[in-house]
Amino acid sequence: MHSSQPSSNDFSLETLSLPGDLPGQVESTLAEWQAAGHVQRLWDGDASLWTGTDEAAWLGWLTIVDEQIADPHHLRTLADDVKSAGMTHALLLGMGGSSLAPEVLNMTFGEVNGWPQLHVLDSTDPAQIRAFAGRVDLAKTLVMVASKSGSTLEPNILKQYFFERVKEAVGADQAGSRFIAITDPGSQLDRLAQQEQFRHIFYGVPSIGGRYSALSNFGMVPAVVMGLDAVRLLERAQAMVRACSAEVAALENPGVRLGVALGKLANHGRDKITLIASPPLWDLGAWLEQLLAESTGKIGKGLIPVDREALGAPDVYGEDRVFVYIRLASAPDAAQDAAVDALEHAGQAVIRIPIADIEALGQEFYRWEVATAVAGAVLGINPFDQPDVEASKVVTRELTSAYEATGALPPETPLLEADGIMLYTDPQNAAALNKAVGDHPSLVDYLRAHLQRVQPGDYVAILAYLHMCSDHEAHLQSIRHLVRNTQHVATCLGFGPRFLHSTGQAYKGGPNSGVFLQITCDEANDVHVPGQQYTFGIVKAAQARGDFEVLADRHRRALRVHLGPDVRQGLAALEAAVRQALGAT
Numbered sequence: 001m002h003s004s005q006p007s008s009n010d011f012s013l014e015t016l017s018l019p020g021d022l023p024g025q026v027e028s029t030l031a032e033w034q035a036a037g038h039v040q041r042l043w044d045g046d047a048s049l050w051t052g053t054d055e056a057a058w059l060g061w062l063t064i065v066d067e068q069i070a071d072p073h074h075l076r077t078l079a080d081d082v083k084s085a086g087m088t089h090a091l092l093l094g095m096g097g098s099s100l101a102p103e104v105l106n107m108t109f110g111e112v113n114g115w116p117q118l119h120v121l122d123s124t125d126p127a128q129i130r131a132f133a134g135r136v137d138l139a140k141t142l143v144m145v146a147s148k149s150g151s152t153l154e155p156n157i158l159k160q161y162f163f164e165r166v167k168e169a170v171g172a173d174q175a176g177s178r179f180i181a182i183t184d185p186g187s188q189l190d191r192l193a194q195q196e197q198f199r200h201i202f203y204g205v206p207s208i209g210g211r212y213s214a215l216s217n218f219g220m221v222p223a224v225v226m227g228l229d230a231v232r233l234l235e236r237a238q239a240m241v242r243a244c245s246a247e248v249a250a251l252e253n254p255g256v257r258l259g260v261a262l263g264k265l266a267n268h269g270r271d272k273i274t275l276i277a278s279p280p281l282w283d284l285g286a287w288l289e290q291l292l293a294e295s296t297g298k299i300g301k302g303l304i305p306v307d308r309e310a311l312g313a314p315d316v317y318g319e320d321r322v323f324v325y326i327r328l329a330s331a332p333d334a335a336q337d338a339a340v341d342a343l344e345h346a347g348q349a350v351i352r353i354p355i356a357d358i359e360a361l362g363q364e365f366y367r368w369e370v371a372t373a374v375a376g377a378v379l380g381i382n383p384f385d386q387p388d389v390e391a392s393k394v395v396t397r398e399l400t401s402a403y404e405a406t407g408a409l410p411p412e413t414p415l416l417e418a419d420g421i422m423l424y425t426d427p428q429n430a431a432a433l434n435k436a437v438g439d440h441p442s443l444v445d446y447l448r449a450h451l452q453r454v455q456p457g458d459y460v461a462i463l464a465y466l467h468m469c470s471d472h473e474a475h476l477q478s479i480r481h482l483v484r485n486t487q488h489v490a491t492c493l494g495f496g497p498r499f500l501h502s503t504g505q506a507y508k509g510g511p512n513s514g515v516f517l518q519i520t521c522d523e524a525n526d527v528h529v530p531g532q533q534y535t536f537g538i539v540k541a542a543q544a545r546g547d548f549e550v551l552a553d554r555h556r557r558a559l560r561v562h563l564g565p566d567v568r569q570g571l572a573a574l575e576a577a578v579r580q581a582l583g584a585t
């Protein structure tokens, strides 16, 4: 790793192109921020800038870059250790804030010659777990277990599974030496890692929540393990820290400008933050989704991020969109440029963020963290809590405990069973759908009735508790685009349980404008969780049911489609049925 002096001007401010009186609205809010000294209040940790609750306790991310740069010893020592250990693979087990920044770094920078190839596993899907286990040579793999709380279900059971597998590969006495923990001091994972003599334990900062932790050890330790120059990323980020500081006027402050624009636009009905990134940065949206949705989606308000929706002609969009184009100057995409220009000319709201090169990723993490905190202030919510995530975890725990006690999940009655596909929903949604279908409803009838509930300004989210792989993704992307193109609404696609730790908060706690299509499946080849009665497949089923129960409890429009064990075939049938339901050709 080498150091270089950060320069204060190696990034650009965003540019806004907004319809109607929105430019004036954004400018006047920025002027208010300036006059009222709100940027100073943010840096002072004045909780009344938000909701006056515990916000001051969650601002450790503001200063983490300087702290890491002042003491990079642990990162340098780790780099030396990894380099000399001769491992070929690294596996990171974690969810949400503990996995998404490493995933983005991995997808953006790719494998670094001479360093372990990183795989980030954030699923309980048995097929996905098997696929990951098959991709690494467990005798030569460093496993990072990342969990701030140290008590999250998924990393805990994934750790149990991989610890057993590593024991088989290298022997019980060596297994601990292949594991690294990243967690807050004193957590259950910290204690376990000490007991089992993990190779390293790196600590998080208690005042930094998961989704704001990219530049703390949660992002930087995996960065080092995959061979990146973490100190350099941090130094580039430092230029952004300076530019976002209290001394910089709101009008010139990149994080504040972006946050005020996003908050203000959402208050004017443009709350679907449609993310467009140059191809090398395609995965950045996965991290942004969590930051934006989990931070702002609560008490019926919030920003709904729309990630990886293909760009369409202007007429497929409603007036609820903001397009944020994160454009890499070193590798721009001509088709994206043209499509975004067309949107701008059609009068859509477009924000352009120019980025010089991929090494600026660290500074972009920081810009967006500030912007999200600022947007939270404009929206009048606490951007540091996630009150609705816990609700589905509680139901999931009840279901897995029931399974441990009885050996089965509680029975359910389908709304419809046809050609190996079953539909489930709660009584309220069932009543609404049954009113809209005929006497002998088919799968297509129910899908049509469900999708006809979509109104302008709503969004449709596909929540797929399936193996996240390119085959499945292709069908699901095709379904979302059928919906977008025929109904002209925003569409989201999340894989469960991963999205529960990301956008799930906003789906349950944000504006009630979501129409949800949950997809589950039977497990063709389940995987047992060591030390438990249950399997990963049972956990995933319980997570889907827990999620659905809470969506229903919050009066969301939701329908669950249960595919058989042949997911590919089931998805093809579902895609055909959606096509028919929407009258699409």
Ligand SMILES: O=P(O)(O)OC[C@H]1O[C@H](O)[C@H](O)[C@@H](O)[C@@H]1O
Binding pocket: 095, 096, 097, 098, 146, 147, 148, 149, 150, 151, 152, 155, 210, 211, 294, 386, 389, 500, 501, 502
């Ligand atoms: O890092 P952990 O404590 O394991 O938490 C992982 C994730 O869990 C929860 O779902 C939170 O809503 C997320 O904000 C968090 O990032």
